[in-house]
Amino acid sequence: MENISEEELHEARVKAALAAMPAEEEIEVIGTRFKVLSEPSRLKILFALADGELCVDHVVEAVGGNQSAVSHQLKTLRDNRIVKCRRDGKKVLYSIADGHVLTMIEVAKEHVHCHE
Amino acid sequence: MENISEEELHEARVKAALAAMPAEEEIEVIGTRFKVLSEPSRLKILFALADGELCVDHVVEAVGGNQSAVSHQLKTLRDNRIVKCRRDGKKVLYSIADGHVLTMIEVAKEHVHCHE
DNA sequence: TTTTTATATGAATTGTTATTCATATGATAA
DNA sequence: TTATCATATGAATAACAATTCATATAAAAA
Numbered sequence: 001m002e003n004i005s006e007e008e009l010h011e012a013r014v015k016a017a018l019a020a021m022p023a024e025e026e027i028e029v030i031g032t033r034f035k036v037l038s039e040p041s042r043l044k045i046l047f048a049l050a051d052g053e054l055c056v057d058h059v060v061e062a063v064g065g066n067q068s069a070v071s072h073q074l075k076t077l078r079d080n081r082i083v084k085c086r087r088d089g090k091k092v093l094y095s096i097a098d099g100h101v102l103t104m105i106e107v108a109k110e111h112v113h114c115h116e
Numbered sequence: 117m118e119n120i121s122e123e124e125l126h127e128a129r130v131k132a133a134l135a136a137m138p139a140e141e142e143i144e145v146i147g148t149r150f151k152v153l154s155e156p157s158r159l160k161i162l163f164a165l166a167d168g169e170l171c172v173d174h175v176v177e178a179v180g181g182n183q184s185a186v187s188h189q190l191k192t193l194r195d196n197r198i199v200k201c202r203r204d205g206k207k208v209l210y211s212i213a214d215g216h217v218l219t220m221i222e223v224a225k226e227h228v229h230c231h232e
Numbered sequence: 233t234t235t236t237t238a239t240a241t242g243a244a245t246t247g248t249t250a251t252t253c254a255t256a257t258g259a260t261a262a
Numbered sequence: 263t264t265a266t267c268a269t270a271t272g273a274a275t276a277a278c279a280a281t282t283c284a285t286a287t288a289a290a291a292a
Contacts, residue, residue, distance in 0.1 A: 038151035100227035111216035
């Protein structure tokens with residue numbers, strides 16, 4: 001009897017989990033945001049931009065690697081609204097798009113360092 | 117003259133960015149955490165676990181897909197301390213390891229939905 | 233102690249993504 | 263208007279990670 005009610009409890013939880021499950025598309029979008037933040041080369045760019053905007057070749061200096069790779073990464077970051085940019089003459093200045101980005105990185109850092 | 121000082125400003129920012137850049141290993145660890153959260157199949161598992169612990173076959177029910185795939189994902193989540201588990205007889209009950217995980221997902225959700 | 237149930241894992245395959253190379257575009261200066 | 267500097271991008275390759283299949287372990291029931 002105890003087993004049955006425990007089983008029922010678990011089944012109820014499965015139903016609750018299914019009910020609370022976000023739509024497939026939303027999960028994909030959230031996943032994509034995380035994916036963009038998961039690549040070390042892109043994270044480096046974001047740390048470089050944390051203090052303020054930089055033009056592309058200064059980003060290249062700050063993170064190392066070649067110009068083309070950095071430019072591809074910046075495109076990915078742009079496409080996902082993680083960074084934004086503005087042109088100033090020949091240069092294009094990049095900056096972090098909004099506060100959530102740094103918040104996410106901060107929370108991730110905490111999670112890495114805490115050992116609850 | 118104005119150009120030179122602007123250039124100097126940018127160079128100073130590059131130096132600041134380099135100085136504030138976390139160590140390579142830390143960036144990798146943070147990236148790995150994000151990577152683990154980036155896969156839709158793993159995110160689904162976390163949404164399923166958001167309300168409380170579930171045993172593996174109930175996770176399988178909640179997220180769909182086959183047992184082996186889910187088990188591999190759970191291992192990845194475990195290895196990265198995103199979830200924890202305890203055995204109860206034949207069953208193994210999984211739950212979310214700590215509060216930061218749901219926080220990160222929440223912030224990501226906000227970032228997806230806001231259009232600053 | 234064999235069978236069944238629940239979960240885990242190694243190896244192979246498949247699918248994805250980053251990086252590189254070559255080249256294109258866009259803006260300014262000569 | 264062409265030469266140069268700054269950035270972007272398409273295509274190919276190379277690195278990586280997810281899923282599947284088959285099988286292994288672990289606990290409990292028969």
